[in-house]
Amino acid sequence: MAYDHLEIEGRWQRYWEDHQTFRALRRAGRPKLYALDMFPYPSGHGLHVGHPEGYTATDIVARYRRMCGWDVLHPMGWDAFGLPAEQHAIQTGTHPASTTASNVATFRRQLRMLGFSYDWSREIDTTDPGYMKWTQWIFLKLFAKGLAFQAEVPVNWCPALGTVLANEEVIDGKSERGGHPVVRQPLRQWQLRITAYADRLAADLDGLDWPETKAKQREWIGRSEGAEVDFRLEGRSESLRVYTTRPDTLFGATYMVIAPDHPLTVTIATPEQRPAVEAYVAAARSKSDLERTACREKTGVFTGARAVNPVNGEPIPVFTADYVLGSYGTGAIMAVPAHDERDFEFATRFGLPIVEVVSPDGALHGPLANAFTEPGIAVQSGQFTGQTTAEMKGDITAWLAAKGLGEAKVNYKLRDWVFSRQRYWGEPIPIYFPVRTAGDPRGGDPYEIDYSRPIAVDQSELPLRLPDLEDYKPGGDPAGPLAKALEWRFFQKDGAWYARETNTMPQWAGSCWYYLRYLDPRNDTAIFDPAAYDEWMPVDLYVGGAEHAVLHLLYARFWHKVLFDIGVVKHPEPFQKLVHQGMILGDPQLIAYQKADGSWVSSDRVTTGAGDEDYVEAGTGVPVTAVRVGDDAVEKKAGGLRLKVDGETRVQSVAFKMSKARGNVVNPDDVVREYGADSLRVYEMFMGPLEQVKPWQTAGLKGVRRFLDRVHTVARRPLSDTPPDPTTQKLLHKTLKKVSEDIEHLRFNTAIAAMMELVNHLASLEAPPRQGIEWLVLMLAPFAPHLAEELWSSGDAAGGGLARPPSIADVAWPAYDPSLVVDEVVEIGVQVNGKVRGRALLARDASEAEAREGALADENVRRFLEGKSIRKLVYVPGRILNLIVG
RNA sequence: GGCGGAGUGGCGGAAUGGCAGACGCGGCGGACUCAAAAUCCGCUGCCCGCAAGGGCGUGUCGGUUCGAGUCCGACCUUCGCUACCA
Incomplete structure (x- = not known):
């Protein structure tokens, strides 16, 4: 029977608040859990169904560990600085602080409505002066250590708008809004020297229990080993230094490229070439990074300068081209067209020589059709000819170093972090x-x-x-x-x-250290009390979106390491275990494909055309358009969904990202009103594995609600006080084991499935045993806390209901009996030549002879053995019996 | 182009190398009802068969194994991230 979720959920939320049920307390001798959610930016749109996904996951673990007797820190706060509030202020004149306050109020209401076991007394807000004070304090530590410094950095400056624009706000050199010209202009900016930590940030990833994010961070840091080499410039006193990861290809360097923004570019240009070089440099400066990379065709101009290849004394021309970045390495390269795709392309275009110096087989191959970038054997490389790529790298680097022409060098893609913004709504940088x-x-x-x-x-x-x-x-x-x-x-x-x-500081600043402020959020004299740090750190479980895999998580690790170096924190890494929840897509829609003449095309005959949104019929190439069709226009037929109109045309079921434009956005407020917070929580966990992308399906949500109603109905039946029958007993202990282990491994979907099976069994009993209902309600408590509290405490001791004192959040998690989770008798499959032909009921530890006997009792198995002899027998007790006959 | 996921019924998904499809949705049938909704019970991968049962099935092709969704190799599709970093 359906329960009144609005009444029950509201009542228990008030109870938890009134009784401070989830105050984080640290008691001696207990294990602890610090379960952290990535705190949200409180946007004006309110909570999205994606938010509760990760939040429910940590909440289940937090509530479970509390019941296991652990001390739990599970806090929440607001990453409240950011551009939207400022844009709103510009448009309406409302102070961003007041917009932020009302957005926070909405988020807080929505999160409370979902019944998360946060310790709300530790709520933080990055815009709160009491919080900002310590963000600024950390900045001053960075400044004192020389890690915060000023530099001239090119930015997108739009004089007409009077502002600096982000790269994505600039289109074709004009502002996205208004189409005003944008120039790349060097501007004084604060930067943080994150590059000083590049090595440690990469190396310390090794010990962390993180997903593929580790690879992304490594790639972002982009450590590479190579050498720097000096090229003497003909007729000049300076030389040009390059960085290369392939010093072994030095003999194949047939020209050089210097970045347009390199300090020497214009200087080294000869008088005849200078106007062309200056024009190219000016053009390159006005291009944004986006434009530069969008246009793949290699461009460049000859500077007129010539350098000397240090290994063979050959004079080689120096070009400037924007495919070389001023900000990486030395801002100049030696170009080896035979062994680098970019150089090959440029050399081909400009008719420059291509000299093979690495060969897959040690032989020469004449004109190359492509750059050979693999390792191989050195050819045409003087005394190094015949060496493998690896050998020659080492030898030639040593040779260069001995001659004073170069040295081994480690480089990083990671750049220093531009830390200032020309905005209002951010932390003021405490400098004058x-x-x-x-x-x-x-x-x-x-x-x-x-x-x-x-x-x-x-x-x-x-x-x-x-x-x-x-x-x-x-x-x-x-x-x-x-x-x-x-x-x-x-x-x-x-x-x-x-x-x-x-x-002001960028939005990342506040989120770089918020997990530390939760430890002691109201401390006005210190960033936190070291005792509080010892109580709770490090973070044991951190759940949040993969979109923060690089920036937020890298910046936070950087600040943490700085704080580690000055003795503020005691662990080199803040987040031990990290999990990214998968995105939730919209309800799947049925899509059929139609030609211009109105005829239908089966979805399996449609492929994408030129553009992302273009579809064509496979084979003919005739364009088709995707049409959304209703459920009732489709029927299920052999092997798929087909249109009813012809019973032929296949239809596709596709889930899209939730968006206003598609009209498939699900609002948590609506879900909670109609189905309840417990339904939303359980549904989001039941959809599939936490890390996976999953489509929202309202029908599935209804199924979960049906399950909760069933629990409610069964639990309110008159209970039996006699001990459970053996089958029920076994199922109880097995389910408890599975639910416990699944929670610990964040496998919530299968834990819920196990509870559903238990409920189905209990519902089939005349009078469910009290212990069964008690355990069921306890197991359900982390997932559907409101309903669990209600069922735990309501009823009368005489007959229906458990009638136990609240709160269930403080009741100990039951323990299963290991002897009751194994079956004495098991049914195993019997295979003949690897195909299942029957089943046998056997004792768990039946001998091979017993198993054979059991298998032969099966008529069908005997049929397949007729006239044949058993040549081999594979028996895995409790699993399988395979008879090999011939 | 590079890196990383993922391909299992009509849909979401489940399966320490051992009975593929748990659980849920949807569908079909039944009970209850004047009727419907709700609820409860049963069936439900595809094909053949009245049935017993059989054949085929985890993106494709090949391999390892008594046995492969799972391990190995090649490929295809798809999603995400990244993108001239020398």
Whole structure:
């Protein structure tokens, strides 16, 4: 019978709150669990069904461990700085803090409505001055260690909009909004020297229980080993240094390329070539990274300069081309067209010589059709000819070093982290600069800021709060909106004027260390009490989206390591075990394909055409369009779904990403109102493995609700106080074992399936045994906590219901009897020549002879043995019996 | 192009190298009902067969094994990430 989920769930949420049921307490001698969710950005759209997926997973583990007697820290907070609130402010004039506060209120309500066992007394908000204070404190530590520094970095500056734009906001060199020109302009930016930690960030991944994310981080860090080599420039005193991972191909270097933004590019150009070089450099500067990589055709110009190949004294031309990046390696390369695809392409285009120096077989192959990039045997390489690639790499590097021409070098793709934003809604960077002025800069008198002398705000002055602004629009000053807050920006100290930094921190800042603040969230005198750290760290389980696999998780690890180095934290890594929940797609839709003349094409005969959204009929290439059809237009026929109109045309069932445009967004508020929070929780866990991408299916949600109703019905029947019958007893212990182990391995879908089987069995009994219902309700408690509390505490001791005192969250998880989870008698399959021909009921540890006897009792098995002799017998007790006959 | 997942009924999915398809959805049949909904019970991979039973089945091809969804090799499809990093 359906229960009143709204009444029950609201009541128990109030109970937990009133009784502080989930206050995190640390008691001596108990194991602990720190279960952490990636805290959300409180957007104006409210909670998405994707959020509760990961949150339910950690909540089940947290509640389970509590019941096992562990001390649990399971907190929640808000990553509340960010662009949308600022955009909203620009459009409406509402202060971002008030937008944020109301968004947070919505998120908090929605999360409470789902019954998560968070310790709400530890709630944090990255925009709260009490939190921001410590974000700024960490920045000052970075600054003091020389890890936060200023540099000129090219950015997308749009003078008309008066703002810096992100790469994706720039299209064809114009602003996405308004189509104003955008220039790449160097701007003073704060950077964090994450590259100083590149090695440790890569190496320490080894010990972590993380998924494929580790590979992504390694790739992002991009460690490579090679050599730097100096090339003398003809007629100049400087030489050009290059980085290469293939020093063994040095004999094949037939030209060089210097990045357009390399400091020497224009300098080394000959007078005849200089105008062309300058034009190319200017054009390259105005291109964004996106544009540069979108256009694959190699371009470049000859600088007129020539360098000398140090191994053979050959003069080789120096080009500038934008396929070489100024920011990687030395910003210049030796080009070996025979053994590098990019150089091959460029050389072909510009008619440059291609010299083979590595051969797969040691022989020469004449003109190459493609670059050979594999390792091989050196050819045409002087004294190194005949060496393998690996040998020659080592030898030639040593040779270069001995001659003073180069050295071994490790390089990283990882760049230093541009840490400043020209935005309002972020943490102010707690730095100020000396100002030269004759009057009062706040009153408009001329001034000059000396950015070369940054001064740290004194720790006692933290938090440095944001000033209120009347207008949050970027004001045409690359320094950002804060530059307009003159009263805030300028101040006098000991008679001298100073100006605050007007850039703010990026959104990543607050999330870099939030897991540490949960330990001691209201501490005003320290980032946290070291005792609190010892109680709970490290994080035992961290669940969140894979979209943060690189940036957030890498930045957080970086800050953690810095804090480790200055003795603030005691573990080199913050997150021991990491899991990414899979995305939830929309309800699948039925798609049929139709030609322009209205005729249908079976979905298995349709392939994608030129574009992503173009479909064509396989073979003919006739374009077809995808049409959404209703459930009632389709019937199930042999081997698939077919259109009813002709009974022939195959139809496809496709799940798309949830989006407003498709109209397939599921709102948790609606689900909770109609089916209840427990249904949503259990359904999201039942959909499939946590890490997997899964389509939402409202019908499946209904099935889960049906299961919960069934639990409710069975539990409210008159209970029997006699011990369970042996079958029930066995099933109880087996189910408990499976549910316990499945929770520990985050296999929630199969745990739920096991509970469904148990309920189906208990429902078949005349009067379910009390112990059975008790265990069922206990097992269900981490998954569907509201219903479990209700069933645990309601009823009367005389007959129906368990009538036990709340809260079930504090009741000990039962223990199963290992002797009751193994079957004495098992049914095994009997195979003849590997095909199942019958079954045999056997004792678990039956001997081979007994098994053979049991198998021969089966009539069908005997039929297949007729006239043949058993040549071999494979018997795995409890599993299989295979008779090989001939 | 590179890296990493994933391909199992009509759908979501389950299976320490050992009876493929648990559990749920959907579908079909039945009970209850004046009727419907809800609920309960049964059946449900495909093909042949009245049935007993048989054949075929985990993307494709090959291999290892008494035995392969699972292990190995090649390929196809698909999703995600990444993309001139020398």
